Amino acid sequence: MTAPTALAPQRGSAGRSSGRGRSGGARLEERAGWLLTLPFLLLFLVFTAWPVIQSVFFAFTDIRNKDLRTPFAVDFVWFDQFVKAFGDPMFQQAAFNTAYFVVVGVPLTILVALAAALALNNGISRLRAVFRLGFYTPVITSIVAVAVVWRFLLHPDSGLVNTVLGWVGIDGPNWLGSTTWAMPSLIAMAVWRNFGTGMIIFLAGLQSVPTQLLEASAIDGANAWQRFRFVVLPILRPTMLFVTVTTTIGYLQFFEEPFVMTKGGPLNTTVSASMFTYQQFSFGNYGYAAALSYLIFLVIAIVTALQFRFLSGKED
Template sequence: MTTATSPRQGTGSRDARRSRSSRPPGAAREERAGWLLTLPFLLLFGIFTAWPVIQSVFFSVTDITNRDLRTPFQVNFVAFEQYAKAFGDPVFRQAALNTAYFVLVGVPLTMTVALAAAVALNTGITRFRSVYRLGFYTPVITSIVAVAVVWRFLLHPDSGLVNTVLGWVGIDGPNWLGSTTWAMPSLIAMAVWRNFGTAMIIFLAGLQSVPQQLHEAAAIDGANAWQRFRNVTVPILRPTILFVSVTTAIGYLQFFEEPFVMTQGGPLNSTISASMYTYQQFSFGNYGYAAALSYLIFVVIAIVTALQFRFLSEKED
């Protein structure tokens, strides 16, 4: 018994055969060559990225520790118990507050300093402009560990340059990194100094794309320099501001090296960050708990990024 083929099916099969026959000679060979060339990347991505991510998700819903590495599939499934544990952990709550403080103060300050430097380089500074750009950007390409060590010497309470200069004007400088009051502001100051160079370069590129005719027209209408900057420059820079805000916030939400090198999270956990506390839990062998903390940080980063896009992106009329 034969099965009748509908006209539509016959037409589709003929079109498929026609499309395959109409492919240029060697197209199949080029396609196979393309897959062959991407195979090393796919293998490396699968082994070193995709599989660790899948494994960390599995860890975050189990009670796996360093004692269970020999039998990773015999651990207990605890669902979201590790995540609930994080909300009841006083040290993690302190680390989360410290991270929020670092981000809420550090991101606006970094962007303000970067935008001010970009405006100065774009309009005010004409001589040795490239030298200033290089000088402002040099801390970005310097090792964060080297920068942190230098700042530790600068902020030393007895022999540091900062307190020495303050002593010249009769001010007794505090123990910057040993005080619960001044330790976090010191880390923020160091982070701003090191990271504003990247934002400055991006802002400078955005400023150079602002049409000069708009400033001239606003000046003819009687707008002063501040009014031209607020009503002409800032709206055009809005996509740039969004990009700098998102990238800076993502980096600051993961800040780790600064407290790890300069304060070890002290004094009294006043500078410990969420990333540093996650690292500590991993080094203690609490792999399931550390994985859960890392995904909580990921969720916070996603929420903060979404809010920035919501409030800083351009609105369509």
């Protein structure tokens, strides 16, 4: 009876020893994990978290470029910078231009992307990869390079667009110098450059539509439009939501197009909200520029939430 009693503490001590070993190994792995993530954490704190905190601080102060040496000696104006933005005629013009760009550009981009995806999905399969690459190439091309090329294409005297129009007897306008045609020109360029992303995503969604459903609806007498309306579109709703949200977020921040092609002209008809914010920053109005950037962020958040609310289709 004594042997089992003597063995029991030995087993317990061994279990405790192995438990301590496993605990020590877990702590060692945890420390190693923190050590490996330390470079990223430092970069994130220095180049992301701290600038964001500074911008929040700036948005509620009247800091300008002359105050950079004493940033903590500036006056807090609280929400005065935000109130100033709503009463600024230039910011109102920039907000209107941005809304115009988004309201017209986003639906056009989605329609062109969906049409291209449908054409590729139902077209010649052998050339599908070639067309996908060709349509997607503008997306991966530098926006500055694309804008410069389009500026030459739309030149009123020597541009290719007006040259082609002249062949058929049409006197083309000064596309980028006209208050009527400047913004539509920027929208056309943005649609041409960005529809490739939506096309690739829509094409992936179309290829996931079960062929059995399309064949069954065709047997039931549904024509091509009815199959698209009642079979394809409901299945593409999550894809449509994703493309709409990402395209809208990008267009709400459009900056390079007017900055390179029109400099905000003519008569400020192409100044965007992001470009106006950049101008205020370059003028040294850091507090005002920070407040404007957070207004843009707030608008993007509200618009995105509304799109998820009305396009997600949770009621289905």
